[in-house]
Amino acid sequence: MARIALVTYDPRPEPSKDADFPVLLSALREAGVEADGVFWDDADVDWAAYDLVVIRSTWDYSWRADEFAAWTRKVEAVTRLANPADVVRWNADKRYLGELAAAGVPTVPTRYVAPGEPAGLPEGGEYVIKPASGAGARYAARYTPDGHGTAVRHLARMHAEGLTAMVQPYVRGIDAGGERALQFFGGRLLHASRKRAVLAPGTAFDADKVAHPGLEPWTPSPAELAVAERALAAVPDAPELLYARVDLVDGDDGEPRVMELELVEPNLFLFLHPQSLPHVVAGIRTAAAAAAATVAPAQAAAPAPDGARNPGAVNP
Ligand SMILES: Nc1ncnc2c1ncn2[C@@H]1O[C@H](COP(=O)(O)OP(=O)(O)OP(=O)(O)O)[C@@H](O)[C@H]1O
Numbered sequence: 001m002a003r004i005a006l007v008t009y010d011p012r013p014e015p016s017k018d019a020d021f022p023v024l025l026s027a028l029r030e031a032g033v034e035a036d037g038v039f040w041d042d043a044d045v046d047w048a049a050y051d052l053v054v055i056r057s058t059w060d061y062s063w064r065a066d067e068f069a070a071w072t073r074k075v076e077a078v079t080r081l082a083n084p085a086d087v088v089r090w091n092a093d094k095r096y097l098g099e100l101a102a103a104g105v106p107t108v109p110t111r112y113v114a115p116g117e118p119a120g121l122p123e124g125g126e127y128v129i130k131p132a133s134g135a136g137a138r139y140a141a142r143y144t145p146d147g148h149g150t151a152v153r154h155l156a157r158m159h160a161e162g163l164t165a166m167v168q169p170y171v172r173g174i175d176a177g178g179e180r181a182l183q184f185f186g187g188r189l190l191h192a193s194r195k196r197a198v199l200a201p202g203t204a205f206d207a208d209k210v211a212h213p214g215l216e217p218w219t220p221s222p223a224e225l226a227v228a229e230r231a232l233a234a235v236p237d238a239p240e241l242l243y244a245r246v247d248l249v250d251g252d253d254g255e256p257r258v259m260e261l262e263l264v265e266p267n268l269f270l271f272l273h274p275q276s277l278p279h280v281v282a283g284i285r286t287a288a289a290a291a292a293a294t295v296a297p298a299q300a301a302a303p304a305p306d307g308a309r310n311p312g313a314v315n316p
């Protein structure tokens with residue numbers, strides 16, 4: 001039988017923010033899958049003992065980017081990782097949005113300002129500054145032209161931390177239509193959700209934000225589905241994706257545009273979509289069976305290590 005590691009972050013001393021994790025782990029086990037919940041940075045885990053390692057909620061990775069990238073390569077050297085390490089590397093740097101735009105995918109217009117480059121902030125209209133690597137709206141803020149001084153300090157702070165900045169027009173459509181997250185799992189649409197705008201005017205860039213205000217189920221329009229599928233089709237080298245989330249907002253023309261393509265550790269919002277749980281379990285089982293079937297014969301013939309559970313396994 002295939003063995004699966006479901007991977008999360010170590011939240012201690014706080015409780016985990018991933019409400020879906022224990023539910024998914026139990027559902028996998030109830031379906032007869034041998035699944036362990038593990039912390040990605042637990043040095044005691046024997047990754048080779050798993051047929052498939054599924055990244056779920058490694059939510060501390062964005063400020064530990066190098067360590068996390070090294071971990072993905074380490075895991076992939078000994079077993080199957082979902083999503084693959086190359087996908088994680090590409091997606092962890094939001095310069096991918098510029099690549100999607102260059103490939104003709106409708107995206108939120110973005111200018112990148114690396115440390116040492118001139119700010120060139122917009123003269124008119126409201127705009128957003130945020131980091132090219134980050135999550136949870138960390139270091140994101142919106143500005144009107146009279147907030148120029150604060151915006152320059154914001155840029156300087158990010159540059160001092162080595163972060164490249166993204167400068168985008170503030171997309172007005174988000175105030176009326178919110179931001180829609182289309183989630184794909186095992187190659188098909190799983191479900192969609194909508195959340196309200198996160199960036200209130202005047203909120204400081206280093207303030208904590210509510211990441212998913214007013215989250216609710218959403219039925220995607222044909223136009224949203226089409227843009228999401230174009231974004232997924234534009235991922236370099238057409239990798240196999242176990243999971244993907246495409247975040248869309250309406251541009252000034254009313255057409256959906258990609259705000260973010262999340263292929264590293266998307267929150268699946270299963271608590272909002274309990275009917276999706278069996279599809280996620282089935283998707284993981286199928287991926288694990290495929291991974292187990294492609295294990296080298298010598299490896300497959302080796303005896304199991306005492307049938308013991310992995311010492312790094314936890315029950316988050
Ligand atoms: N150009 C923009 N116009 C309007 N709102 C924006 C813009 N960019 C970001 N926001 C708001 O800030 C939030 C966070 O931005 P974004 O999703 O790009 O970064 P993130 O840190 O990856 O966030 P998360 O991980 O929570 O999705 C968005 O959900 C949206 O509400």
Ligand SMILES: [Mg+2]
Pocket residue numbers: 247260
């Ligand atoms: Mg986002």
